[in-house]
Amino acid sequence: MTTHRRFRSVIRIGPVQVGTFYDGRGREKNTAACTAPRCGFSVDYDSRAAAELAARTHRCPVR
Ligand SMILES: [Zn+2]
Secondary structure (H helix, E strand, O other): OOOOOOOEEEEEEOOEEEEEEEOOOOOEEEEEEEOOOOOOOEEEEOOHHHHHHHHHHOOOOOO
């Protein structure tokens, strides 16, 4: 999981959380991470829009 990261502007789309954070070099990153146990879906994007789209289109296998 990615709970060690400090997320800003966290929203939730279905079971997926989208959060923005800054990597070690101060660059913005956006993560879409599913909160369902045993799913493990988690991806990073440079763009917030891309992360939100990934969250919206995630088909959770463990619902
Ligand atoms: Zn999922």
